[in-house]
Amino acid sequence: MIVVLIGYMASGKTSIGKKLANKLSYDFIDLDDLIEEKEKLSVTQVFKSKGEVYFRNQEHLHLKEVLSSKNNIVLSVGGGTPCYSNNMDIIVNNIKVKSIYLKASITTLTEKLMRKKAQRPLIAHIETEAAMAEFIGKHLFERVQFYNQAEIVLTVDNKTKGDIVEDIILKLF
Template sequence: MNVILIGYMASGKSTIGRVLAEKLNHHFIDLDDYIEKKEQISIGNIFKSKGEIYFRKLEKKYLKAILENENHVVLSLGGGTPCYGDNMNLILNDANSISIYLKTSIAALVSRLKNEKSKRPLIAHIETDDLLAEFIGKHLFERSQYYNLAETKIVTDGKAGTEIVEELMATLL
């Protein structure tokens, strides 16, 4: 069984995913890292040199390959992955996977993202915390229709990583 973690950037998908994979004795895959390794270029440079549409096509290609060829993995998706093409349908129709939405508030996301904007192509240009909160709010509104299709939702606000992992373990076992 594969566990697919979805949610907005900085919702904890990679951090929680690594710990969860260890607890489940699964392999951990961060889709963005996987793409960078396969393409031998950073996500930021893919966005700069080839654009977002090209990146989204790569994302789908590798998501599909992982779903078809991997078993016993915890897969952390990029924040936009479920929202493009038929990616969410691929996830939901994969009988070997369960999807989990790590739901995080705008305030918590701003707090986590404000100091790492340069590493995030979609928000690198945003100058103030207020503008970042506005951007995240708009994005979450657009993306929540996809995120909420996940089979399970876990609210992450105010919880330590260990508490979130315990909640996930209880859901999965």
């Protein structure tokens, strides 16, 4: 089985993915980290030097590569991954994949992203919580149709990472 974690940035895909992989004795792969390793550039540098179209093509190729590889993987994908190419179709139509949408409220995402915005070029320029909430709301409006195609939708607000991992395991097995 390959568990694919999807959701908006700061929803916990990487941190929960690592804990889940550890608990299941699976390998953990973060798709953005894999792209950075292959490109020898950060995602930000890939966007700046080669453009978003190039990045999305690489994301699509590496997603297909991981999903056709071995089993026993927890894969965390970028927030935009499900929304491009036919990535969500590839995820949900693969019989060995269980897809999980880590659903966080705009309030939760705003609080987390205001603290982490310096490390995230897409939102580094946003000054206020109100502006951040508006940005997230617009983005989620565009993306939620893809996220909601996941086999499992799990609300993560006000839960510890440990509780979320336990919830996932209960829903998987």
